Amino acid sequence: MSVEDKVQETCDSCGCFAEIGTIIGEGDDVMDLVIEAAVEADARAKLAAYEALAKQVTAEASISSELSQGANGVILKARLQFTCTAEKLIFEMRARSI
Numbered sequence: 001m002s003v004e005d006k007v008q009e010t011c012d013s014c015g016c017f018a019e020i021g022t023i024i025g026e027g028d029d030v031m032d033l034v035i036e037a038a039v040e041a042d043a044r045a046k047l048a049a050y051e052a053l054a055k056q057v058t059a060e061a062s063i064s065s066e067l068s069q070g071a072n073g074v075i076l077k078a079r080l081q082f083t084c085t086a087e088k089l090i091f092e093m094r095a096r097s098i
Helices: 040-057 085-095
Strands: 008-010 017-019 030-037 062-070 073-081
Touching (some): 040 085
Antiparallel strands (some): 030 073
16 A cells, blocks of 8 residues: 555444544644633642643653633643654543543
C-alpha cells in the first residue's frame, strides 16, 4: 500500500466513514483548556486534577496557564503540551471523567 492510498473504515449502521489520519493527526500534541470558576482556588484545583492526569499519561507533559477575571468569577486558560499525538488522545479520553 502506498502513502497516497487512503484507508477508510465504514460504519455499517450509520453509513459514515473516517480516514485513518483524520482521527489521529501528526503534530496534534497541544491541548488548550478553559476553566471557569467562581474563585481562583476552585479553578486551580480543577487544573491540578488535569495536570495530575497529564503526568499519569507522560511525565514529560508541560503545563502553562494564565488567569484572568471573567463576568462570573475567574477564567483560567491552560495549555498542555504532550510529546506526541497519541499521548494527547489518551489524555482526552481519560479526562472525560474529570
